[in-house]
Amino acid sequence: MTNANDTLPPPPFKIKMVEPIKLTTLEERKNILKTAGYNIFNIPAEKVYIDLLTDSGTSAMSDNQWSGLILGDESYAQCKNFFHLQSIVQEITGFEFVIPTHQGRSAENLVCFALNLDETKIAVSNQFFDTTRANIESIGTKAHDLVIQEAYNTSIYHDFKGNMDSNALEDLINQNSNVAVIIVTVTNNTGGGQPVSLQNIKTVSNIAKKHKIPFFLDAARFAENAYFIKLREKGYSDFSPLQIAQKMFSYTDGCMMSAKKDGLVNIGGFIALNDTNLYNRIKERMVITEGFPTYGGLAGRDLEALARGLNEVLSEDYLKYRYQQLQYLGNRLDTAKIPILLPVGGHSVNLDARRYLPHISQSEFPGWALTIALYENYGIRTVELGSVMFAHQNEYQEWVYPDLELVRLAIPRRVYSREHLDYVADSIIKLYKSKDRIKGLKMTYDPGLLRHFNALFEPIGE
Numbered sequence: 001m002t003n004a005n006d007t008l009p010p011p012p013f014k015i016k017m018v019e020p021i022k023l024t025t026l027e028e029r030k031n032i033l034k035t036a037g038y039n040i041f042n043i044p045a046e047k048v049y050i051d052l053l054t055d056s057g058t059s060a061m062s063d064n065q066w067s068g069l070i071l072g073d074e075s076y077a078q079c080k081n082f083f084h085l086q087s088i089v090q091e092i093t094g095f096e097f098v099i100p101t102h103q104g105r106s107a108e109n110l111v112c113f114a115l116n117l118d119e120t121k122i123a124v125s126n127q128f129f130d131t132t133r134a135n136i137e138s139i140g141t142k143a144h145d146l147v148i149q150e151a152y153n154t155s156i157y158h159d160f161k162g163n164m165d166s167n168a169l170e171d172l173i174n175q176n177s178n179v180a181v182i183i184v185t186v187t188n189n190t191g192g193g194q195p196v197s198l199q200n201i202k203t204v205s206n207i208a209k210k211h212k213i214p215f216f217l218d219a220a221r222f223a224e225n226a227y228f229i230k231l232r233e234k235g236y237s238d239f240s241p242l243q244i245a246q247k248m249f250s251y252t253d254g255c256m257m258s259a260k261k262d263g264l265v266n267i268g269g270f271i272a273l274n275d276t277n278l279y280n281r282i283k284e285r286m287v288i289t290e291g292f293p294t295y296g297g298l299a300g301r302d303l304e305a306l307a308r309g310l311n312e313v314l315s316e317d318y319l320k321y322r323y324q325q326l327q328y329l330g331n332r333l334d335t336a337k338i339p340i341l342l343p344v345g346g347h348s349v350n351l352d353a354r355r356y357l358p359h360i361s362q363s364e365f366p367g368w369a370l371t372i373a374l375y376e377n378y379g380i381r382t383v384e385l386g387s388v389m390f391a392h393q394n395e396y397q398e399w400v401y402p403d404l405e406l407v408r409l410a411i412p413r414r415v416y417s418r419e420h421l422d423y424v425a426d427s428i429i430k431l432y433k434s435k436d437r438i439k440g441l442k443m444t445y446d447p448g449l450l451r452h453f454n455a456l457f458e459p460i461g462e
């Protein structure tokens, strides 16, 4: 069961500006899908009614952030907004060196470079996000996911389904002397936005220290993770989200952050760490790829909006509302017996496509088929975290399918109202009644790495 939550208290903000959205006709959407090669990434955003493709870069900024844009100092080096951002990141993370980047994946790329990852090494995570995995694997390093087994069962409850299996981590390190980095993703996006406990971060930290392995947080959703700790982990209910976040970072050697999530901005990221050697390597490298280390591919105004967003995201009123919004949607679906991943995560409600569409085998992409059906019938855009994104071929060229076949309904921050969520819930419940009519898909173009972005499909049997 989700937490009982049939009502949704009003948001702790009111609306100052509106952006019109329009529902197209069924006929239009059928044509749009055909033209898009049945890939929801190819659908023009204007033709989407409710866009739950991602919570990344889709936040509504506050009046405080928008007014900060006017104060952007666009000097090439050492602009004043960098110092504002630096002081806030230092306060939250406790790290000395703060390096802005244009988004999370460039932070990942720079950290991989600085750590000298190569084909002889192994990187370990609870679960790597797809861009992190791609950054690691594209240089030949092996990427291992060691999330706890409960994470792979959508119907059992666990307070911290994003936790890393620390025994498996010890075993892996004991069997391999070449583990070069441990990265814990908070919250675990790939596993449905599930949180990681402070105790687990501490245990992983002790193992990393014992074996002298650098330990980083992928901190894209650090504030949401901190709020789960406050609600669920014994001993932290009286701590502020900031204090919990500070504790989370204190056990690690550094972090990479896609600020497009809990930075409450539309673009941006950063790296923060203490190690002078790593810092120098990143600084030298980034002038070739990102820009000077005080702007890292961002405008001064972006740095200011991010500094302000990082303050706002730690507001307890905001985090409580965000949590309740997700619980509300999850609860509406769970009450209607729609198979979802339980408990509900921090930024997304996830449909279990294998249980929603049991008549479609993983080789015919049930998760993807569900995303197509939701768009075709209701104009709702979601994303598959399943066989298109994660299936791979083993050394015998056989396809290995992921344990989870999810359709993620990622909720943008401060964007949609309860009425929008009700439309989404009603649509999914209605679609479930005629689910047997949904067909699988054949992939007609497979681009390889990160294939969900560019793959093309045809419906089977049409």
Ligand SMILES: Cc1ncc(COP(=O)(O)O)c(C=O)c1O
Residues within 6 Å of the ligand: 056, 103, 104, 105, 106, 129, 131, 132, 185, 189, 218, 220, 258, 259, 260, 268, 269
């Ligand atoms: C956990 C996690 N890490 C890294 C990234 C990559 O960040 P970006 O999209 O800013 O490159 C994402 C993006 O969704 C993410 O969810």
